[in-house]
Structure formats: structure tokens, C-alpha cells
Amino acid sequence: MSAASDVGYHAQRHARWHYGEIAFWVIVLACGFLFPSRYLIMTDIVRLALFAMSLDLILGYAGIVSLGHAAFFGVGAYAAGLLSLHGIITEPVLALIAAGLAAMVLGFATSFLVIRGVDLTRLMVTLGIALLLEALAERFSNITGGTDGLQGIEMQPIFGTLAFDMFGKTGFFYSVAVLFLLFLLARRVVHSPFGLSLRAIKNNPLRAAAIGIPVNRRLIAIYTLAAFYAGIAGALFTQTTAIASLDVFSFERSADLMLVLVIGGTGYLYGGLIGAVVFRMLQELFSTITPQYWQFWIGLVLVVIVLLGRERLHRWVLFVPNLIIKQVAGRKAVIAVPESDA
């Protein structure tokens, strides 16, 4: 088998839907029916999962580190809030897309700053952009409501028929639908030749450029797409909680997002989704033990994960499931976490 067809074969094999993936989405949907009293936290997890998937697109696939991903989340959140508050676009789905596009424009504009320089400069520039936006939102408090945030947002029914209820049932299924659609898109993107070229860039930008991949254009494209995703996540936040406040831009939000992705693992799209579930569970657990100081334990988890090494940790977690899969479906079906980032 020639090298080219070999690559093609493996790429296609990875792009196929596995039983595990179908089971995953069935479980997600089932959760919506099994735990009717927990819609709010489940919606929260779905939102976080979408946000984490957005960071995974740039970190896991393109190797761009960002400490300011909350910038796009915040823009999406405020855009959705303002659109609804001033009655410009009242239909939630349209408003969602509009908010995503607003974040996308920002992502495109700032991508030129981000693709320059090395890791450290990127960290600083992304962090700086998020802080800048936070300062701006505080400065123009007549538009954004300042530290009080946007209040009194009332959501219209989705497509004019499905109204948001106070238990968050509609909100949950709406969020899951959005997450699933965007996941399908992301899945298509990362398994396309475009996605493969991104991986090449991540592994070695110089070599990628040498085989004719337009490195900068690809990075701009994926960064813009990730900004769109983050904007949608932010808009979902506003639409399901009916509030947008300054903390959507906060550094903690970006830092927590990193943790989500570190828990779940990068570079296979499900990392963000699984990480979001584990992260929220941990957060709930810690805040029931020590309501005020849960941040300490979150910090401890981060430190321990890094010290143990992320690859080793994921091997441990997958040890038992893989053992079972090996027995049932043979050696080929074993889940392997792709090579780690940066």
C-alpha cells in the first residue's frame, strides 16, 4: 500500500462513526429524560462542553494556546443579550447565529495578532484581548449595564412555537440540539483534508509549509471558526440564563476552560464534552464540601494532573474500558487517545 493511500485509509477509518460515539449521544439524550429535576446544571454542562469544544478546535487540532478564549464567549453573550433586549432579533435561533457571527468577526480580526509569535506571545495577546474587552464592557456601561450586567432579557419562543419554561426543559434540549449540530460540523471539519492539514501544522509548522500548506491562512480559518463556536456558547449562556454580566470575560473562565480540556483530553473532540461533565461534577462536589474555597481543590486537581502527566492519566482512565472492549470486540477496537498537544 502506498503512503498516500495508507494515510487516506487511516483518515477514513477514523472519520467513520463508532458504536461508542452513537452510544455517547444516546446517553446524552437519555439524561434529558432521566433527570428532569436537573435541567439547569445539565444545560450548564452542555454550554461548557460547547465552549470547550471550541478551544479544542484551536488547541487540540491547530496547537494554538489561548488564555483569553472567554473574549469570544463574552462577545457572543453580550451580542445575544443586546439583540434580544432591544428587540432587534427576537427569534432565539437567529439571534444565536447572529451572536456567533459577531464573535466570528472578532475572531477573524484578532487572528492576525494571534498567529504571529510563539506560545508565550500568543498567551499574552489572547489574555490581553480578553482583559481589554472586559475593560471596554465596564467602560461602556450605558450599553452593557456595567457591573450589574444586562438584566431583564426575555426570550421569545424558539421558531415562534417552543417557549422557554421555568424548569429549563426547553433550554436543555435546545442546547443539546445546538451542541449536536455544531459537533457534527466540527467532526466533519477535523476529518476533512483541511483538518488533517491543521494537524500537520500543529506537529511541525515548518514542514507543513514546506509541503505546500498555507499555514497562516489555515490558522486564521480555524481560529475564526473556533471564535464562532465560542460565541454560540456565550449566546446560549445568555439565552438560557437570561443574564449577561461582566464575568463572561473573566480570566477564571478562560482558565477553567483549560482545565476542562485538560481533564477530557485534547484532539478528539469528545475531550471537551467529557471534561465538561467531570469538571462540573468536581465543582459541585467541592462546593458542597467547602462552599467558599472550592477554588483551592480545583487548583489542586490542575497541579496533580500536570505533575502526573496528561498522557499517563488518560491511559489509566481508559485502562478498564479498553480491557472490556478488547474482550468483546477484539484488539482493533481499543480507544486510543491521540497524541497530546504542543
Added chain:
Amino acid sequence: MTSILTNLFDGVAYGMLLFVLACGLAVTLGLMNFVNLAHGAFAMAGGYVCMLLVNKSGWPFFAALPLAFVSAAVIGVLLERTLYRHLYTRSHLDQVLFSIGLTFMSVAAVDYFMGSSRVFINLPDALQGQFDFFGVGIGRYRLMIIVICGLLTVALQLILAKTRFGSRLRAAVDDPRAASGLGINVPQVFAFTFAFGCGLAGLGGALSAEILGLDPYFPLKFMIYFLIVVTVGGSSSITGPFLASLLLGIGDVAGKYYVPKMGPFVIYTMMIVILIWRPNGLFGRTAAR
């Protein structure tokens, strides 16, 4: 006119303070190539030690300052030996995650033991108030900061450039393998440098309690300022971060005085523009290898 000079003076004091706080980071980030976002935690540790000694045990302020340095340095060397050491060869992302985790832990721990409100250090009378110098109001405390930090800067520059330790450090950073082949104990040099940087941060934290305010969120609030100093200043020498902190200090004080509504906006914009224009910092050759 005099108000401009007073502002300039305050800005210089502020900048000097930032330099003492951040120059340890310039060493770890620039020389040792380690992204340590938890640097502010060491500053906070020094500040709280100084506060406890002065307010609770009744030590004189000037006796507590060296102790702030020592305690932060001891914490630094302990963490370096136990944790940081393992991460020197890891990716920047791992280092960032690790140090963010450490920052979160320090914030929550200090909040738990000390409470979340801002603390003040009781200053001796001699340091309070202002005096007029040809019509320019000069705060005594700020004057002291300028003197202490100025002396420290000169000493640091001399140590790095003239002493045997300085050349060993530069050799260890340039090429750790070759340096250890020449008989330099590289881990020891790194540990000592790291501890010294943390000690300086601790001293800076103690000095800054009066001006920047000391509370458990100190490491998060000022993290960006330290990073600005180092990335804008570049990290190939001490002079770069020094000039950058002066610029930042003067810019920030002037910004707050003349355009109070813009807030920190000016600083962030300045940083982004400078980083776009010179990704390796204003005065740096290579910020990260």
C-alpha cells in the same frame, strides 16, 4: 506643572515597585524559559508575612522587610525542589496549567487563613506624609521605595554582569548540557536563582501593600502587570524589564489621573500594540526559545 512632576514621581515609584515584583519573573521566564503565572503568589506570601510580623508581633517595619524576602525565598526553594523542577522540560502549556493551579490554591488558602478583606501594614511615622521639594509634593513612602528599588536594580545588574555566579547562570541558561559538562551545578544554580526571584517578589509584595493593596486576589489581579513587564521588556537583560516597568508605572499613573474613565484600557492596548510590533519585546532579542 508641579502636578505633572508629582505624577511623574508617583509613576516612577510605582514602576520601580513593579520592577522589583516582576524581575524574578523576568529571570524564570526569560532566562530559565519557564512560564510561572504563580509569581504573584510569592509576592503575596511576602506581603502577608510582613503584615503579620509588623501588625501582630510588633516588629519594626524595616526589620520585617528582610524577613519577607527570606520567607518568600524559602517557600520558593521548597516548591522549586519539590514541584517546579519536574516541569522545566515540559511544554509551555503544562507550565501554564500548573502555575494557574498553584495560583488558585494560594488564593483560596490565603482567603481561608487570613480572610478576604484588604490588609494594611502599620507604617512607622517617619514614612508617612509628604514633604515639599521645590514645590513638588513627594511622598516619603514612595521616596523610600525608589531608593530601595534603585539600589536593588544596581545590585542585580552588577551580580548578573560581574560576578562568577552571574556568568554561571548565563552559561547554564544558554546551554544547560555544556554548562554541566564544564562542572557547573545547573540544578543548584536554577534553584538558587528561582529562590532569589521569589524573595524579590516577596519583598516587593511587602512594599506594595501600601500602594497596590494586599488581599488574597493579589496574584490574579497583578499577574497581567508582571507579564506585561516581562513580555514588553523582553527578557534578555535586566534593563529591558526595568525600562518597561518604568514605562508601565508612569503610563498607568498618568492614565488614571488624566483619563480616569479609560481605566486599564490604555495599558492593555499599549501591550498588544507593542507585542504585535515587536513580538520579542521592546528591548529583547529572543523572548522564548
